[in-house]
Amino acid sequence: MALTLNEEQQLLSDSAKDFFSKSMPVSLLRELRDNDNELGYSESHWKEMIELGWGGIVVPEAFGGLDFGYQGLGVVLEEAGRTLAASPLFTTCVLGGASLALAGSEQQKSELLPLIVSGELLFALAIEESATHGPKRTKTSAIKIDKGYRITGDKTFVLDGHIANKLVVVTRTSGEAGSEEGLTLFLVDRDSSGIEITQRKMVDSRNASDISFRDVEVSSSEMLGTLDQGYSVLDNVLSIAQICYASEMLGSMQEAFERTVEYIKTRVQFDVPLGSFQVLQHRAAKMYVEIDLCKSIVIAALSALDDDANANELGQHASLVKAKVTETFNLVSSEAIQMHGGIGMTDEEEIGFFLKRARVAEHTLGDIRYHQNRYGDLIGI
Amino acid sequence: MDKKEEFRKDVRAWLGDNCPPSLCDKGVEFSAGLSLKHRNGDSKIWLERMAAKGWTAPTWPTQYGGGGLSFAENAILLKELRRINAPIPLAGMGLVMIGPTLLELGTEEQKQCHLPKITSGEVSWCQGYSEPNAGSDLANLQTKAEDKGDHFLINGSKIWTSGAMHADWMFCLVRTDFNVQKQKGISFVLFPMTDPGVTRKPIKLISGDSLFCQVFFDDVKAKKEDLVGKLNQGWTVGKRLLEFERSSIGSGSIGIGSSVGVNLVDIAQRYRGDDEGKIEDPLLRNQVVQHEMNSRSFNASTQRLMAELKTGKTPGFATSVMKYYSSEMTQKKSEMMVSILGQNGLGREGDEFNTQELAITKRWLFDKAFTIAGGSSEVQLNIIAKRILDLPV
Numbered sequence: 001m002a003l004t005l006n007e008e009q010q011l012l013s014d015s016a017k018d019f020f021s022k023s024m025p026v027s028l029l030r031e032l033r034d035n036d037n038e039l040g041y042s043e044s045h046w047k048e049m050i051e052l053g054w055g056g057i058v059v060p061e062a063f064g065g066l067d068f069g070y071q072g073l074g075v076v077l078e079e080a081g082r083t084l085a086a087s088p089l090f091t092t093c094v095l096g097g098a099s100l101a102l103a104g105s106e107q108q109k110s111e112l113l114p115l116i117v118s119g120e121l122l123f124a125l126a127i128e129e130s131a132t133h134g135p136k137r138t139k140t141s142a143i144k145i146d147k148g149y150r151i152t153g154d155k156t157f158v159l160d161g162h163i164a165n166k167l168v169v170v171t172r173t174s175g176e177a178g179s180e181e182g183l184t185l186f187l188v189d190r191d192s193s194g195i196e197i198t199q200r201k202m203v204d205s206r207n208a209s210d211i212s213f214r215d216v217e218v219s220s221s222e223m224l225g226t227l228d229q230g231y232s233v234l235d236n237v238l239s240i241a242q243i244c245y246a247s248e249m250l251g252s253m254q255e256a257f258e259r260t261v262e263y264i265k266t267r268v269q270f271d272v273p274l275g276s277f278q279v280l281q282h283r284a285a286k287m288y289v290e291i292d293l294c295k296s297i298v299i300a301a302l303s304a305l306d307d308d309a310n311a312n313e314l315g316q317h318a319s320l321v322k323a324k325v326t327e328t329f330n331l332v333s334s335e336a337i338q339m340h341g342g343i344g345m346t347d348e349e350e351i352g353f354f355l356k357r358a359r360v361a362e363h364t365l366g367d368i369r370y371h372q373n374r375y376g377d378l379i380g381i
Numbered sequence: 382m383d384k385k386e387e388f389r390k391d392v393r394a395w396l397g398d399n400c401p402p403s404l405c406d407k408g409v410e411f412s413a414g415l416s417l418k419h420r421n422g423d424s425k426i427w428l429e430r431m432a433a434k435g436w437t438a439p440t441w442p443t444q445y446g447g448g449g450l451s452f453a454e455n456a457i458l459l460k461e462l463r464r465i466n467a468p469i470p471l472a473g474m475g476l477v478m479i480g481p482t483l484l485e486l487g488t489e490e491q492k493q494c495h496l497p498k499i500t501s502g503e504v505s506w507c508q509g510y511s512e513p514n515a516g517s518d519l520a521n522l523q524t525k526a527e528d529k530g531d532h533f534l535i536n537g538s539k540i541w542t543s544g545a546m547h548a549d550w551m552f553c554l555v556r557t558d559f560n561v562q563k564q565k566g567i568s569f570v571l572f573p574m575t576d577p578g579v580t581r582k583p584i585k586l587i588s589g590d591s592l593f594c595q596v597f598f599d600d601v602k603a604k605k606e607d608l609v610g611k612l613n614q615g616w617t618v619g620k621r622l623l624e625f626e627r628s629s630i631g632s633g634s635i636g637i638g639s640s641v642g643v644n645l646v647d648i649a650q651r652y653r654g655d656d657e658g659k660i661e662d663p664l665l666r667n668q669v670v671q672h673e674m675n676s677r678s679f680n681a682s683t684q685r686l687m688a689e690l691k692t693g694k695t696p697g698f699a700t701s702v703m704k705y706y707s708s709e710m711t712q713k714k715s716e717m718m719v720s721i722l723g724q725n726g727l728g729r730e731g732d733e734f735n736t737q738e739l740a741i742t743k744r745w746l747f748d749k750a751f752t753i754a755g756g757s758s759e760v761q762l763n764i765i766a767k768r769i770l771d772l773p774v
């Protein structure tokens with residue numbers, strides 16, 4: 001287990017910090033929002049990220065990637081989180097990349113992974129069917145027909161669903177909703193007939209879509225992994241995704257916290273800086289302690305990914321980080337508004353973006369309750 | 382086989398030959414900080430063997446009775462001890478507080494004189510910091526030390542001195558100058574508790590035990606060679622020692638930082654679980670899960686801190702973070718345990734309650750001390766706010 005960054009990872013972290021703070025500051029997200037940008041991300045900046053090689057950080061060299069590991073990807077996501085940078089990095093490289101890497105056949109991998117590295121293909125994972133995370137509850141059906149399968153169902157809150165070219169769709173090929181058995185993953189082109197995509201405008205100004213599938217036909221060769229046995233792979237993909245997503249949240253909450261501490265140092269009331277009041281000092285110190293723990297569990301979880309920990313271990317890491325990081329980000333973002341006072345309530349001040357991001361992030365890939373329950377199951381109580 | 386594996390193999394073999402099996406599997410129980418007088422049988426043998434090997438203080442240099450192990454080797458040793466559930470042979474303020482302080486700031490003579498007696502368990506130490514009017518505001522201490530040529534003459538009183546009843550020596554903060562800013566007139570001295578001028582008066586705690594004393598000094602002598610650091614610069618030495626104290630409370634290595642021997646999950650499953658160990662009450666289950674998550678997070682932080690130390694960083698104010706979190710967490714845990722037991726968790730004494738229940742009750746009362754001793758939680762938050770976050774005074 002490596003709980004500190006090595007020299008190469010530190011360099012990557014520094015260059016990511018440099019890139020996001022200079023090229024993709026929070027004001028870029030505001031601009032995308034105010035212009036009602038249809039894509040919800042900036043294509044030119046995504047291109048730059050690809051040129052920096054970030055599309056291939058966790059992709060094996062054999063498929064054109066850097067094979068640099070999840071700790072590497074984690075530091076980039078963390079820095080992206082600091083400026084709330086909107087890009088397909090998470091959906092394409094983590095959700096798409098991990099689905100392919102874990103479930104894909106050699107042919108699917110050699111065909112598609114290089115296109116992730118080159119940024120030519122964008123991915124999305126069509127999994128949720130309600131407003132809360134629940135992979136086992138999948139109802140979207142895939143029924144066997146001559147040439148392959150016919151998919152029917154409604155997916156919702158699909159991250160980057162409206163910009164992806166390839167959808168990884170979680171379907172039920174047998175069994176009842178609620179059961180682990182009978183889930184199967186398919187790769188579906190967004191242009192397939194029977195697909196309808198409706199964009200949702202989320203409060204954090206990032207992208208999510210509802211996608212309806214009506215008798216969408218896919219050939220058997222588009223199956224990702226094994227028929228009816230998709231859950232175990234999906235569970236691992238989700239663990240990876242939750243850990244990576246938490247890295248990004250970690251960056252956002254540190255930024256919100258640092259901005260708040262800076263603010264109370266400079267804002268003067270009663271002839272002294274606000275930060276000299278002990279009640280605010282102690283609240284800030286408690287946040288610092290929680291953030292410090294979050295840093296430790298995120299780096300431990302990323303390191304477990306690179307060490308190929310087993311599924312139960314990964315699940316524990318993933319639920320631990322998603323629950324704790326969510327809790328802390330919620331705390332920090334709420335305190336951030338409170339300590340900024342009236343100015344924190346204005347759209348002009350950027351701190352509000354962090355509050356909104358925190359709550360959307362809370363419900364993405366499982367909220368606190370979901371992960372506390374999952375953790376309890378995994379440790380057997 | 383690489384070097385690490387070889388070391389692990391040697392350690393395992395040695396422990397197999399030398400650790401008395403009668404001591405293992407009793408839960409992780411520290412034979413906390415008592416001097417040799419209180420030892421007998423296997424626990425004496427265990428201490429003597431470990432001390433001879435230098436493994437009561439594994440990372441200290443061998444010339445002072447330590448084991449000369451690297452961080453990595455020490456981690457292996459600790460892992461192997463845990464594997465067979467062996468008790469830590471020796472704990473106490475000598476090993477975790479004054480020892481590390483002397484190693485860093487003591488003179489060569491002080492190291493040679495005091496350290497080997499700590500590692501052998503021959504001498505136990507107590508901490509003379511707090512006074513009736515100097516608690517959180519420690520620098521306000523008034524115990525007076527006068528320069529008498531080859532020694533200091535000490536008069537005054539210390540309070541809440543843990544383990545003073547059985548301690549052989551005291552490390553003590555005394556005032557050597559009354560005419561300067563309060564931090565600048567303090568010195569750090571060592572003296573034996575057998576000095577005829579020392580009187581100890583035990584104080585009973587809310588748990589019913591009596592673990593600390595008020596100590597009175599009437600013309601007590603401390604030798605000049607037992608002044609640690611320079612005259613009137615004891616505050617710096619004293620603060621450094623507090624960092625060692627905090628990190629030991631934080632990591633549980635002093636023996637009071639961890640709720641010894643009882644595990645929350647076990648208790649919850651035994652008292653509130655079904656046959657498969659599932660805790661049916663969803664609220665309780667959730668509380669237990671949250672504690673387990675916090676505890677795991679804290680362990681990850683401890684490991685990260687260790688990893689950073691290996692890269693050459695010093696612990697410094699991070700010890701306040703660890704001390705604050707672990708004491709708050711331990712306290713919540715013991716509250717939860719008592720609550721799980723219901724009325725059975727609230728017995729004072731008697732056979733109607735089983736020994737574990739009574740132990741959990743005592744533990745709960747004792748654990749209230751963690752957020753007070755070693756610098757209260759509020760004081761730790763002050764340190765984090767001012768020293769780490771650089772918030773204005």
Ligand SMILES: Cc1cc2nc3c(=O)[nH]c(=O)nc-3n(C[C@H](O)[C@H](O)[C@H](O)COP(=O)(O)OP(=O)(O)OC[C@H]3O[C@@H](n4cnc5c(N)ncnc54)[C@H](O)[C@@H]3O)c2cc1C
Binds near residue numbers: 540544593759
């Ligand atoms: C079990 C136990 C063992 C101990 N062992 C030893 C020992 O071996 N040697 C030794 O020297 N001492 C020992 N102590 C003493 C301990 O260090 C002191 O109790 C501690 O420093 C607090 O001082 P006090 O008790 O005078 O409380 P006070 O300083 O009077 O504090 C009372 C309350 O006020 C709060 N408070 C104080 N100042 C501030 C501030 N600036 N801002 C906000 N809140 C504040 C405190 O946090 C606390 O909640 C021990 C204490 C306990 C409980």
